[in-house]
Amino acid sequence: MADDAGLQLYGFWRSMAAYRVRVALNLKGLKASEIALNLDAGEQFAPEYLALNPEGAVPALVEPGHPPITQSMAILEYLEEAYPQAPLLPADPHGRARVRSLAAVIVSDTHPLMVPRVRAYLNEHAGFDEAALRDWSIHWGVRGLAVIEARLARDAATGVYCHGDQVTFADICLTNLGMAMRAAKIDMSAYPTVARIIAACEQLEAFQRANPRLQLGAP
Amino acid sequence: MADDAGLQLYGFWRSMAAYRVRVALNLKGLKASEIALNLDAGEQFAPEYLALNPEGAVPALVEPGHPPITQSMAILEYLEEAYPQAPLLPADPHGRARVRSLAAVIVSDTHPLMVPRVRAYLNEHAGFDEAALRDWSIHWGVRGLAVIEARLARDAATGVYCHGDQVTFADICLTNLGMAMRAAKIDMSAYPTVARIIAACEQLEAFQRANPRLQLGAP
Numbered sequence: 107m108a109d110d111a112g113l114q115l116y117g118f119w120r121s122m123a124a125y126r127v128r129v130a131l132n133l134k135g136l137k138a139s140e141i142a143l144n145l146d147a148g149e150q151f152a153p154e155y156l157a158l159n160p161e162g163a164v165p166a167l168v169e170p171g172h173p174p175i176t177q178s179m180a181i182l183e184y185l186e187e188a189y190p191q192a193p194l195l196p197a198d199p200h201g202r203a204r205v206r207s208l209a210a211v212i213v214s215d216t217h218p219l220m221v222p223r224v225r226a227y228l229n230e231h232a233g234f235d236e237a238a239l240r241d242w243s244i245h246w247g248v249r250g251l252a253v254i255e256a257r258l259a260r261d262a263a264t265g266v267y268c269h270g271d272q273v274t275f276a277d278i279c280l281t282n283l284g285m286a287m288r289a290a291k292i293d294m295s296a297y298p299t300v301a302r303i304i305a306a307c308e309q310l311e312a313f314q315r316a317n318p319r320l321q322l323g324a325p
Numbered sequence: 326m327a328d329d330a331g332l333q334l335y336g337f338w339r340s341m342a343a344y345r346v347r348v349a350l351n352l353k354g355l356k357a358s359e360i361a362l363n364l365d366a367g368e369q370f371a372p373e374y375l376a377l378n379p380e381g382a383v384p385a386l387v388e389p390g391h392p393p394i395t396q397s398m399a400i401l402e403y404l405e406e407a408y409p410q411a412p413l414l415p416a417d418p419h420g421r422a423r424v425r426s427l428a429a430v431i432v433s434d435t436h437p438l439m440v441p442r443v444r445a446y447l448n449e450h451a452g453f454d455e456a457a458l459r460d461w462s463i464h465w466g467v468r469g470l471a472v473i474e475a476r477l478a479r480d481a482a483t484g485v486y487c488h489g490d491q492v493t494f495a496d497i498c499l500t501n502l503g504m505a506m507r508a509a510k511i512d513m514s515a516y517p518t519v520a521r522i523i524a525a526c527e528q529l530e531a532f533q534r535a536n537p538r539l540q541l542g543a544p
Contacts, residue, residue: 160475161430172419173482177433180425187418199406200391206399211380214396218437227464232451245446256379263392 113138116155116166116174118145119321122217122282123178124165128321129278130182132312134192138167142322145222179213182275194274205269208254208276212283216250219243220286240290247287254280255297264299266306273307281307285318332357335374335385335393337364338540341436341501342397343384347540348497349401351531353411357386361541364441398432401494413493424488427473427495431502435469438462439505459509466506473499474516483518485525492526500526504537 115138117124228234268276284304334357336343447453487495503523
């Protein structure tokens, strides 16, 4: 275990974005003490937390003596720069661009549509019931899986993982989406490359230890 | 003008994500020939374009001899690495994290809710009419502005621009959101720091030349 520099992670067991940070910390051999906010109880809007992150969202990573870092991908990029061991991006700029682009399909185009505040809006302003919310989340999740599958399946740069044989940001984000879609009972066999890569990631202890069900506050 | 390395940008005049890339190219003194896809006519789903980007979305940046790069922030990170002149990220890891986090509030938490495919779903599956779609977009846009204002206004790291006195990814994304919100007739005076920074950016030729109204295909 590398020196943990006293890192603190504000998270929530079910948060997909907090999961990404946990996996990255694990892969880099970093330890952070996790402070669990109960998002279901609105603890992210408590004044003390808003003082730390005015967005009222997790994750936030705090390193003593520095301002908190928010937004999962900003945290991953920070960890990559500050703790270069076990790199999570390839070395060449075109490879890095490919990895960041794959990650962005999930982190920008897919996951933000599924978060609690969006579901709450659709419920309150458009009368979406549980079934309509499920259809909504699955629509975007399946679109994300299909885009990633189409990109990975035909590209020689795909290896054991999304980019060659080294775990990158893209695998962290993809495994994250895969977990959500499996929980929604989506048949992953339509996305064979995606399913193969997620299975490979789930063999790794860094992913296993980040599993939402094992986190503080999980039922 | 720096050597343009034969860059080609697939864009659309109204695309917020293509705008980001245009500004970054301009700030770095790079020239890309733009290929305009008419997203209103579905040209992003033409087989030739899907072969280039299976997601069927703009922007895509093509550098001869390399695979296309998609996703606006992956393109900006690539440009920053491959063309380090006129840096768009600060040098220190904590500053870089702050800039990336501010950008992500817009690029992950705000803009993806406003894109045509999401509006189409809400129209087709939830009966959102033009007024409901407007309310939806404004709800998320205003939330984004409020979050950014809260973060910038109280932080000594804020300067002429979002991070000190150098234009960064955060300013590019913020100006982008500000344009969309002004077009929706939102009163920006509730966000004085945001409004001041956008006004400063709009003084710069790199931002002026990227204006959607000046692009190929604009009405």
